[in-house]
Amino acid sequence: MTSGTEPAKAGMPMTGPVPSANQPAHGVQLTELLHRITALANEATDTASALNKTVSDVCETMAWPAGQALVFDDDAGLVPAGPPHVIDEGAVETSGLLPSPSDEAGDSLARTVLGSGAPAWVRDVGPDDEVDGARGWLAFPVIVDDQVSAVLQFVSVDHADPDDDFLQTMANVGRQLGVLIERNRARQQLEAVNEDLERSNRELERFAYAASHDLQEPLRKIVGFTQLLEQRYRDQLEGEAGEFMDIVVDGALRMRQLINDLLTYSRTGRRQPPMGRVELGDVLAAALEDLHVALEESDGSIAVEGRLPAVHGNDNELRELLVNLVGNALKYRGDAPTEVAVSAAPHGDGWWRLTVADNGIGIDPAYHDRIFEVFQRLHGAGAYSGTGIGLAVCRQIADHHGGRIWVESAPGEGAQFHITLPPAARNDDGTSHE
Amino acid sequence: MVEDDPADARLTLESLEQSKLRNEVTVVGSGEQALAYLRGEGEHTGRLQPDLILLDINLPGMDGVEVLETIKTDDDITAIPVVMLTTSDADTDILRSYKAHASAYVQKPLGLDGFAKVVSAIEQFWFEVVLLPPDHH
Numbered sequence: 001m002t003s004g005t006e007p008a009k010a011g012m013p014m015t016g017p018v019p020s021a022n023q024p025a026h027g028v029q030l031t032e033l034l035h036r037i038t039a040l041a042n043e044a045t046d047t048a049s050a051l052n053k054t055v056s057d058v059c060e061t062m063a064w065p066a067g068q069a070l071v072f073d074d075d076a077g078l079v080p081a082g083p084p085h086v087i088d089e090g091a092v093e094t095s096g097l098l099p100s101p102s103d104e105a106g107d108s109l110a111r112t113v114l115g116s117g118a119p120a121w122v123r124d125v126g127p128d129d130e131v132d133g134a135r136g137w138l139a140f141p142v143i144v145d146d147q148v149s150a151v152l153q154f155v156s157v158d159h160a161d162p163d164d165d166f167l168q169t170m171a172n173v174g175r176q177l178g179v180l181i182e183r184n185r186a187r188q189q190l191e192a193v194n195e196d197l198e199r200s201n202r203e204l205e206r207f208a209y210a211a212s213h214d215l216q217e218p219l220r221k222i223v224g225f226t227q228l229l230e231q232r233y234r235d236q237l238e239g240e241a242g243e244f245m246d247i248v249v250d251g252a253l254r255m256r257q258l259i260n261d262l263l264t265y266s267r268t269g270r271r272q273p274p275m276g277r278v279e280l281g282d283v284l285a286a287a288l289e290d291l292h293v294a295l296e297e298s299d300g301s302i303a304v305e306g307r308l309p310a311v312h313g314n315d316n317e318l319r320e321l322l323v324n325l326v327g328n329a330l331k332y333r334g335d336a337p338t339e340v341a342v343s344a345a346p347h348g349d350g351w352w353r354l355t356v357a358d359n360g361i362g363i364d365p366a367y368h369d370r371i372f373e374v375f376q377r378l379h380g381a382g383a384y385s386g387t388g389i390g391l392a393v394c395r396q397i398a399d400h401h402g403g404r405i406w407v408e409s410a411p412g413e414g415a416q417f418h419i420t421l422p423p424a425a426r427n428d429d430g431t432s433h434e
Numbered sequence: 435m436v437e438d439d440p441a442d443a444r445l446t447l448e449s450l451e452q453s454k455l456r457n458e459v460t461v462v463g464s465g466e467q468a469l470a471y472l473r474g475e476g477e478h479t480g481r482l483q484p485d486l487i488l489l490d491i492n493l494p495g496m497d498g499v500e501v502l503e504t505i506k507t508d509d510d511i512t513a514i515p516v517v518m519l520t521t522s523d524a525d526t527d528i529l530r531s532y533k534a535h536a537s538a539y540v541q542k543p544l545g546l547d548g549f550a551k552v553v554s555a556i557e558q559f560w561f562e563v564v565l566l567p568p569d570h571h
Contacts, residue, residue, distance in 0.1 A: 213521060213522065216521055216544075217439070217442075217521065219544065220442065220445070220521075220542065220544055221441050221442075221445075223544050223545045223546070224441075224445040224544075224545065224546050224549065225441070225445070227545055227546035227547070228445075228448060228546060231546070249545065252544075253544065253545065256544050
């Protein structure tokens, strides 16, 4: 508990009538004040308005004539958060009522608090004041991260030191407001970071789009004219010339596929797809239709184990996810006929874990993370079709749904891909086509 | 054909030459030239009205869709079918084109084979399957 500081005026005799000291607010009123401030601090999103409301509340509770909140700014110093709260506008000359924080003459009360981090008060402001009943000044800190972020200052009608109950209450009020300020700061930082990220994403998407289009034009010429060369000068070319040209064309075609995949990946990443109730059974059926050629060619079988639930998500994205996973299962098969099993199990909190399991060649645990990155392929070019973007897109889709995707697998033992998906909202109706 | 890139024009021509249909192709390199040609203006006076227009979107000056829109407001030439033959597969381009009454939208394929197939399909459709508007000159 700190004591008040006395300014230069201390000791002057009081010449005016001595007003009867107001009854100090009772414990109950202080408790209720603290409750109100706590509730305010929990809900408020604007620091200044919360500080101003706090000052008003304290003034009303203590029946004090005036108060003001000051905020500390690194550049400007102590700055009012709002106009002073004044109980009786008519009777009060507000300027000069409250100790000015920018008082050059000496340390003002607020500056003292700023420096010490502790409350300070003057309990006898002397007869120079022109206001009935104004007898003391008090200032209280709001501390965030061990620094004073704001000061609440008041004019009181008491010329006694504030009692312990009140000091304790104000300390708690300061703490609550400190938490609020901290929370608001963190939120603002988060918003700033989010804005940066969004801008960066937009630029990336624009770049990917432009690059893919600009890159296709020279590719078209490489492929088209190499093929023309081949056609037109076939008879005059000997030996490996044909082979060389095949390699050139093949390279260009693969590059075109890479560009398309990159475009798909950047488009998927940027999407914020509409979400609604999705029946995974229907989505799987649609995915299998998309894959029917691959299914026929591979002589594989797909089985659904148990019932597939409804989830909250986007049907097109989930279909894409399943096409990728089941397609991979068919692609990376072993010697035995492919068997793919799709199932779902509860994952806690209503969430579901969707599993696509196969009996294919399996994946070495060393690569279980890498396979979800863009263009990470574990086998040489040409061994298996595709450019290695399918699983990266799957991960984007899992992200969009707030879920996770991972794999359990070992070489020669097939693979189980798991994705967690959120529960369908109870009042979801209809489809997620919008 | 309205195509500003000579190499792309060449590829399309080569594919057209390999098709069975005899046809004559005139290539112009900009939207402005295309309109002049279609209207039979200036150096193009006396030209035959084409039966089909192959139109690229990425042109210097007016872009392909603007050319398309202009064609469609001109009573003399609005009936000529226009096939957009262009690189983009962006939904906005496709939509804009059909909204402006393009008869078809085709993305330029990569390899010569692809080109040949597409061009041959265009020819077959527009010149063998479809009945073209009668000449009204």
